[in-house]
Amino acid sequence: MVTCSANPDISRGQNNGKFNASTETSNGVIHGWIDSEEHETNDEWFLYSEITESALHGDKKAKESDETAGSGDLGIDIPMRKSLFPFVAPYVIFHSIDCKCPRLSAGIRKHLKWKLSGVIPKIVALTLEKSGFHFVGDSDGWSGTWSHTLGDPGTFKQVKGFQKLNCFPGSKNLGCKDQLWTNVNKMRQRFGEEHFGFVPETFVLPREMRRFQERWRETVGDKWIVKPPASGRGKGIRVIDQWWEVPKWHSVVVQRYIAKPKLINGSKFDLRVYVLVTSIDPLRIYVYNEGLVRFASVKYVDDSTNLHDRFMHLTNTSVNKYSPNYVVNDSVDSCHGNKWSFGTLWAYFARENIDVRIIWSEIKDIVVKTMISGEAEMRKAVKENVTSTYNCYELYGFDVILDENLRPWLLEVNTLPSLNADSVLDTAIKAPLIRNVLNIAGYQLPGNITLFQERRLAKEYRYAQMRQDQRIYSTSLSSEEILKQHEFLKYPVRANYILAILKNLTRDDIRQLIRYEDEITQLERFERIFPTPHTHKYHKFFKIPRYYNLLFDAWEFQASKQRQAGIERLKNFCRQKIHLESTL
Template sequence: MSGLTIRNKFLSFVVCIGLLVIAFNLYQLHLMRCQLVGEYYKGRYSGSVVDDMSEKRMKKPPVVWIHGNKKGILDQVRIVFEKLGFAVSSGETDWDVFWAFEYPFVGNMSRPMIQLKPHQMVNHFPGTVYITNKASLSFVHKDYVPKTFIMPRHKKELLQYAAEYPDKRWIKKNIFHRGIKIIELNELELTSEKYIVQEFVDNPLLIEGRKFDIGVYTVLTSLSPLRVYIINDEHSIRFCLNTYHPFDPLDVDKYVIKENYIPIWKNPPFHDYYNNRKFSIKESFSRYMTSQGENVSTMWSDIHEMIREVFLMHQTNMMAMGTNFNFSRNCFELYRFDFIMDDQMKVHLIKVNFSPSLFTGHFKDDKRLYQHVVYNVLRVSRVASMVDNHFHNSDDDTNNMISADRDVMVFSDWCSDCHQCETIKCMLCKQCLNSQQLVEIKDAYLEHYNRGGCKRIFPPELNQIDALNWTPESDIYELGKYSDENRLIFVWFIGMCRKDVTFCS
């Protein structure tokens, strides 16, 4: 019996050796075949086919340069880019997208901005400080912005206004840094350092006794013509650490939302909506407010109108700042507009955030929110393209596949017999569009199809029936108040809305 066992083991060993020899020979034959085929194509096509195939296989991924990632504040940005197939760089050469925490158009950082290549994209616009600097709110004379004064420049105006409204409280803000507290006007200092004094909204709407703010993530994709979107399917809702009453001006945790705020998932009224039903932060907030009998549609509409007005108000100044840099299509930007509500459901714009926080160091559960925001920013700004590695592989066939001239033509009934390009009816006809206008329209077309969870804020939302009935002679949209560039893109969206209802909003 033992002899049979030894013989069987020996036969099994011989069979295994034989199979390995056969496998090795087959592999060698495969390599020889590949070599012969390669030499055949190299000889027939002078190396072009083989070289092209090798080049495609070895194609480099697009590169993002992430600048200012101290303490991991941009880690979620890096993660999203890596998920999209980008290589992350910390150097100044050979990059496709530049994402900076700081303003990149001053000092040493401005050098690569002056020499941008056509395909390179930057996550800030020159002149964006007109919107995000706290002092800029002093020039917004709207009832949705609390009265704001720059000290010491506006001290006389502040004291005069305060004399008319002696019961108002005031808060002091540093222009560039954090630090907010309620002050008495007799505490004001006339120093060379600028700071902000702003009217305090002392009747905030409270939930569970706490003051809260609403952060709306906003994306600027084009400055001229103006195109603005919000991340519509998700917002930030943050609650103060301490309950508002009994009020104590020395306890800033009662009225200032800090980095260690209370998130919505830790606030009892939202547990079922957010934790059990898995609604988004925005939808959980909307469901709760509706259950309390409030009209959230009006609230959101008011917020959208405020965002729209801020950009229209500062567009000209931002464009003037951009004249120092020779580019027009290389920028996109993410902002966060922060609002509070008073107990009469009136919305107040408190500030606009430059490089809004995407840091998950305080709340790990914010990871999904921040990655979702960054991903949608990159989608609507066309950085995350549907075409693989579009930064280095742009050609006419690819561009026409994505957005050809015929995809963006509107008002065919008017353009069939149009000879006066200066009229609104004709300005979007093919023969009347210059090359730059055609490029801008195609960008808007691609933004629409890449927008993901974004909603267009400017040009504003349209009603298709109104768009179908619109004519330049009965201008329900008041187009005359807009610049030529803004009017053209507005009219184009009207034309697209008439053809396709998805372009209405």
Template structure:
């Protein structure tokens, strides 16, 4: 069949370079065909599919192919409907040769091509009581079945695992938490790491969280603060709770348990209000990788309101329906006779519209919120990463969605109240569904779920495994380059052009993973790294090599991604992406045409 296709390529003026790109499409087409039991497809059907795909590839640029690929799929535009009569593709092909495809996910109601029985038998997701309905719908649309934990599975979404359990995660599996994520999810750990950054850079530059007391060890300091500020209050929270459990506002020391682990956060006394009511924001940040750190923010979110109009009168301070915005608390206002109206809640996009209609600069507010989110991750990433490295063998098996709770004060300054490592995707209202169903679908797409077509025990010889980065331990050659570049950064203070002048196979895998991830990001927007985020590099306690490489790569793509993607495709076509990191001179790849470009751009940046 392939010999026949080569002949067709010559006689139809189709570039031979397209053949390597289409080889994965050919095998996928066979796998997706269910005409007979062994999953083989007819030659005429195969040729027709390839010629059609090649014509599309030939007639469009890489950027156009990416756009077409995204717009083909219902749900990739953030639509919560997703229903269509057209059958949508099951796989999303990589932009690069020799890189396997990932599964496409959609919202409820989308018709998706069904793979053959062999592939379907591998579409299993681990059961967990926290697996939300909107995610179950996306999984079901792509023919996944939810199975018990004792069965074979390739994906997991649920409660945080014990640190030691991560050691049992297999290379072909994907779980939705990082071991050590408590460093940002626990309120006491978050404050500890942010306060360390305040010590380094000052509160003006890093004051992103209201001043916090860790109890009971700072009980005396809290008492002094309340005595010196007669009108001050604090919000008392358990350090590891969620959904409003154990929260209260007080200034009385007798209300605070003296022997319980708690945090006391200084109360923001003058919050921004809408129609006289206090509100906060629930934003969704996604981290597909810690090394290199990549942070995405979902375009949509939730605006959560208190039930009762706000007052800073001392007599109202005990009214939780006025001073607390947690939906888990305010939903009981009707039961308690406070209000018979539904709990107010907006989409984030409605808030931006509200601001713009009143002449408030929503873009500036969003930029300041994004800065808070990036700084929070940078403050905690090393602590999470160090913990993670002790527990897992393959760095690509984890990803995580975080819920950021942000409060705006009367001057529109954002304050980070807390970070949730298991943000609720429960959709109890149509508004919730309109935000969380597309969110769940986009998270699954961003996770990059691969289907291994061979025996599990042979997974490490598959192209899925060979094309993935962060397969530890690293070669001495790779470590040598990393040390050299990190030392150069320590001396120069900026990511050097030598990072991208010569790419190792591991570098290629890392950059390919990132570019494919950007191709399937849906309604997520990249916050870090971008061409504008070099200013944040100084905040890292210890900058990983991968973060330096990716930041440099982003600087070089500021004029467009076409050249960078083309460079990676040349290397992938040569098989570099599958090359083992052996300790030899062959493990580094030079691309002379791109070397010159990198040097020129570096010179311009220095000027």
């Protein structure tokens, strides 16, 4: 047990992190049981009927629960969130799972359909139900789905303009350990260890067996960690220091082991950092300022006699929860047990006179550079398979470990981080996280609503436009827009574009900027780390300059001084409906 007090007060939580669904529909049987990267059996199942009965059948019990509810989210007196800009549809408001807020009207709720896709964490399901969504099987009218990263990028071509997926095509460039290393290593070779030396030295076997054998001879006695390239929750991971233990024919990555980690009370730990990406081009990255600190359940000893003790060397909760020493932490601000919040860790570090700001700044730098390392391949996949900028967003789990010198190292990126909530601490971190993610992603009433239905809702709520307009999310460019982009990419020096690029905004520029400004009104506990007024320093790392990154750099440069003036300028364009003009 890890603690910073002599008298820990521990209570064990229930294992309730997955959602299980199996129900008959007109199209057959829907099966859905889940947990993100962990995919393991839980003691408690969350039945389909429990979360959809009230939405599908007007369940009286659910209605009574709402009517007797107390106070929840404050200040919510409208059924949807208005855009900053005229003639842009409002957004669904996602509520916290303990919100006792009024139910949406039936006229809105009937259009909020969420597709069951085989996997949906319980926390996501609860958030959706609380916010007015109901669950459907195979239906063309769904607005969103929560699925594991799709294997075939071509699947994205079947997604309609009003539908959202929680993943991007090409995410394997980050989530597969071999591809992550390949991408980061290319950047390391191009820009040096100073900028891209944040991943421990790695070899992809058997492809790089000869190179690894040479390195082994140079570093006899060093420890290495063997990992399958595309598995999670600690499966197949082991620490080795003998050549005979190296897999010779299986596909694995072998990574230099951080043998001198920072310890707390003698135990190893890592940080699960939550990162939200809402666009690849332009690149938009947000990092959540809370997260989970995960401890090994056996005190660390740096010798060769304990290399096979997974409870000592691995920090995965999915591994350590089976240790007899594992202790659940059921308090957000407690430094007891084998899992802490970031806030607790930062307070602990402060007592040790450690400057947390430096660590956090270095972690954010790692996140931005990691995303850039995979940007070229991901952008290509998005461009080939996604036809609407509305369709995709993705939440990542970056696993970071600190060495004894407090230097952060990136261990891996999870493309579907676990949302399992098996303790009060998990729920306290992950429930607000999901609500925040969905609000930033920005869901609108689907564009397949009939004109009659929209007019009826517009009259009822006095909104000029109620359904999504797919023109705002179009990727088509006019000849004028193509010419402007081409001209600014000829000489992408900051002095050439920082003022000039915003002088004559095109229709596409306006669309990009209004989506962005609406998005950042919902940040709450997320921090914008790209773009910012200072992230132009990262432009040199992109394979080729991107017009939209130049546009957003210029926008942030000027918005840092007078953001409201920029928003008013965009409002004026929207009043003229320039953002709704069709491509000629």
